[in-house]
Amino acid sequence: MIKRIISINNVGSFREFDNGGSIQFEKLTFIYGLNTRGKSTLTDILTSLKDNDPSFITTRKSIPNVPSNQGVRISVRPHQSTNEVPCIFSNTSWTQVHSNDYLHIFGSDFIHKNLFTGLSIERQNKENFTRFILGQQGVQLATQIAEDKRVLRQKKSNLPNLLPLYLRGKQEQEYAPFLTTDPNSINIEDKRQQLSQLEQRLRQEQQRLQRPTEILSIEDFSQFIVPTNNIQDLTNQTNVLLESEFNEISSAAIAKLQEHIENNFEITENATQWIKEGLDTRKNDSNNCSFCGQSLENATDLLNAYHSYFNEAYREYISDIENKVENLRRQWGALNYNSLNLVIAKQALLLQYTQLINTEDFTALVTRLNELIDSANETGLNDLTSHYSQQVIQAFNIKERKPHEPVQSIDFTGLLESHVSYQSNLSAIAETIESIREAIQLFKEPYRDLSQIRTKISELQTEIEIKKRAIARVEQNDACVSYQAEQREITVIETRIIANEQALSANQNQYLDRFYTRIDYHFKQFGSQNFTLERGTDNRGHQPVYFLKVKFKNVEINDSNITKVFSESDKRALALSLFWARLDFLSPDEKQRAIIVLDDPVTSFDDNRILKSINRIKETLRSVSQIVVLTHYSHFIRNFLERAMNDDFPISFIEIAQNDSTSFLRRIESKTFTETTYERVVSKIYRFINRESEEDIRTYLRTFLESQYFPHFYIGKLIEFEQNGITCSNLSDKIDQIFSDKDVVRAKFHEFRTTLNGDNHIFTSSNEEDIRSFAREMMDYLYNFSHDV
Known part of the structure; x- marks a missing residue:
């Protein structure tokens, strides 16, 4: 009997509960807790104890994280004992376990494990169902079958290690012809001589095949197209721009402007532009300077000279000059020679072809290509281009300061001559590459049809494999004998398993019929009169599994439709029927020791099913050690108490309460519910x-x-x-x-x-x-x- 849960730390909502020693469990114990308080956590803790499976606890660490280790301490009183003993979980395992063999737990996990997985019934459900209903029946045969299957799995697992070397990596259908061959019928020396001759012929054919295969798999050398770069137009446009001038300004205005600049500007470099901006910002009706605010009444002649100098035609000329300078500056900035990058990147490929095509003509073409690449001197040309670009930019800067005056043109002769030489080299490179491409295609052509070589190689490989198999059968005879002996032993075990399973099935038939009758009885007791439950057997897999065949008004319901026909209440009633039926088959001694844990047994039940559940719990209490009911339905406890007023068994009422930091257990009075x-x-x-x-x-x-x-x-x-x-x-x-x-x-x-x-x-x-x-x-x-x- 569970007497008390002393402490729970870092498990679900029980972050730090360590004062449960005074809260005693009785023969009937109700644990009342609202959702999220920790009811399912308690069920998982007891399930972990029952199965000695730490994962039910280790996967339920408290959130947010608690710095302390997980720990659980439960006090139980063994059957017919007056002393309590601890069950302790610490360091991710149960270090002390008592009475766990007598725990029988019903909850959502029981339903999902033994009947339904979500909305479906899977084979795993049927296997769990089978294990649950069989219990201790057929222990002797079941133990023998389990041991034989363990040995069988071990032998089958080890069998590949005994396989003769020749068969490893081969298909299973090749095993029998090899193993059943008589080694005494093979002349091994003749086979070895024949094998040597066949392998020599194979190497010759493979050499013929290897070279063409290598060549055909190499990518083709790319075609080279000579790019166009009209440097001549760029240099012409540049010099035309630099030499352009504006002649419509009167000499008097120029002289007046120049005189003013010389008399009033310490730095004359941008004086003209400064005056132009000042003139642009001056309002037409203003007689004051835009910059200093002084009167301009005495500067009428000077202003007239300004207006003559910066007339509309001049402004249009300036705008045109600025646009052209900007356009040409961009072109010079983008000028770059990199046409040979792709060719240079293919040098490794060209080297590969050079190693394969070792003719003088091809070698001469490759040498010629490399000489042309060196002669093109792209790096030197780009350096020269950069030098000229700097001259152009400097000239453009001068032109922008004095756009109406011509600027000394640039002599581009050196650049143009280098460009012509570069383009000539590119044309020669393109021609050479095309010749190389033609030579490669000509070289590959004879190797494109290899079907005859491949056919011959395939025939030789088949003959060689036959000789190797014969030689291996003689050399590996001991391994063959061991492997065949292990196979025969496996066959003996498999035959014994089949016989024992048939015997087990025969012994269990009567028990299973009674068990299914009890399930059907309990299900009808829960008000499911229109349903009939029968035994179903699935013989697929390594062992037969049993399941519930459900009929509604004598019409069988397919597994895939059961979850649709059953309501949630029906599913829980069916699970409870299975649970109670299993308890019916406990021996008297097992019942006296049994600790029953029911987690929300009446969820979604109507009043009739709740009443049936109460009566069943009361009946069971007479023969078992203890029943612990966890629920969040207070009216269920009230209904139970109303129907148990005259019963004399001790009852404990415990509530799962919660404060700001943790859930905890506390004793409550029965009147809380009544x-x-x-x-x-x-x-x-x-x-x-x-x-x-x-x-x-x-x-x-x-x-x-x-x-x-x-x-x-x-x-x-x-x-x-x-x-x-x-x-x-x-x-x-x-x-x-x-x-x-x-x-x-x-x-x-x-x-x-x-x-x-x-x-x-x-x-x-x-x-x-x-x-x-x-x-x-x-x-x-x-x-x-x-x-x-």
Whole structure:
């Protein structure tokens, strides 16, 4: 019997619960807990103990992370013992385990494991179902079968290690012809001589095949197309731009402007542009300078000279010059010679062809190509281009400062001559590459049809394999004998397993028929009268498995449709039927030791199924050691208690509570589930009055008076008023009507009513003694006043 759960640390919602030693479990123990409080966690802990499987706990570490290790300590009292012993989980394992063999646990995991996986029934469900219902039946044969299967698996696993070397890597259908060949019929020396001759012929044919195969797999050398680069136009446009000038400015304006610059500018380099910007920013009707604000009345001649110098034609000329400079500057910046990059990148490929095509003509072509690449001197040409580009940029800068004046043109002769030489080399490179491409294609052509060579090689390989097999059969005869002996032993074990399984099936038939009858009985007890449960057998796989064949009104339901026909209530009822049926077949001694754990056994049940479950639990309690029920349905516990009022078995009521840091267990009274709403509120009020609770009762007092006290004591009058059409919609009306002939009582109740209004001192005060004094006065009067006053 489980006596207490002493501590749980870092498991699910039980982050740090270590004071459960005083919370004792009894023969019947109810553990009540709302969802998310840790009910399923407790079930998993007990399942972990039952199966000695740490994963149920290790996969449920608390979130957020708890710095302490996981730990569980449960105290149990073994059968017919007066002392308690611990079951301890620490360091990711159960270090002490007691009574776990007698645990029988029902919950969602039981359903998913033995009946349904989600919305389907899978073979794994059937295998688990089979193991569950067989229990200890057929132990002797089952043990023999299990041992034989273990040995069989081991022998089959080791069999490939005994395989003769020749057969390793071969298809299984090749084993028998090799193993059954008589080694005495083979002349091994003749076979070796024949093998040597065949292998020599094969090498000759492969050499013929290897070279063409290598050549044909090499990629072709790419064609080279000479790029166009009109450097001549670029240099011409550059010099035309530099030599351009603007002649429409009068000599007088130029002289006036130049004189002003010389007399007033310390730095004359950008003086013209500065004056132009100043003229542009000056307003037409302004007589002051845009920059310094001085009067321009004495500078009329100078301004006229400015306007003559910077006229509209000049502005258009400047705009054209700027656009052309920008365009040409971009072209010079982008000028680059890199046409040979792709050719150079293919040098490794060319070297590969050179090693294969070792003719003088091909070697001469490759040498010629390399000489042309060196002669093209792309690097030197790019350096030269960069040098000229710098000259061009400097000239453009001068032109931009004085666009109306011509700038000395640049002599591009060196660049143009280098460009012509480069283009000539590219043309020669293109011609050479084309000759190389033709030579490669000509070289590959004879090797494109290799079918005859491949056919001959295939025939030789077949003949060689036959000779090797014959030689290996003689050389590896000992291995063949060992392998065949192991095969015969495997056959003997397989035959024995089949015979024992047939015997086991025969021995189990009667037991299984009784077991299925009990499942069907319990299912009908749960109200499923239209369903019939029968035994189904699946002989596929290594061993037969049993399952539930379901009929609805004598029509069989396919496995794939059972989850659609069954409601959630039906599924749980079926699972409970299986669980109770298994308990029916425990021996008397096993039942006396049995600890039954039921996790939400009546979820989704109607009243009839709940009643059936209660009766079944009560009946089972007489023969087992303990039943522990975990539930979040308080009405289930209340219903159970109402139907067990005359039973004398001890019951413990435990709640899974929760604070800011952890879930924990605490003892609660049975009245928590049996009290009416009226009784519960009265209890809260008196606990506050008697200083047993600090819970604020102000919100309960008026509700209690209006909605619970009057309906409890004066329900007859209230019904009579309603039948006579007398309005009692609020507390004031009820007081007036019920105490219409008792002035003193009516006045006292109205006094209570007004005191309980939300704006009264009693509701705005934070003084507990005021509230406690008023509550005591009201409750004393309610239960002690004379109705005759």
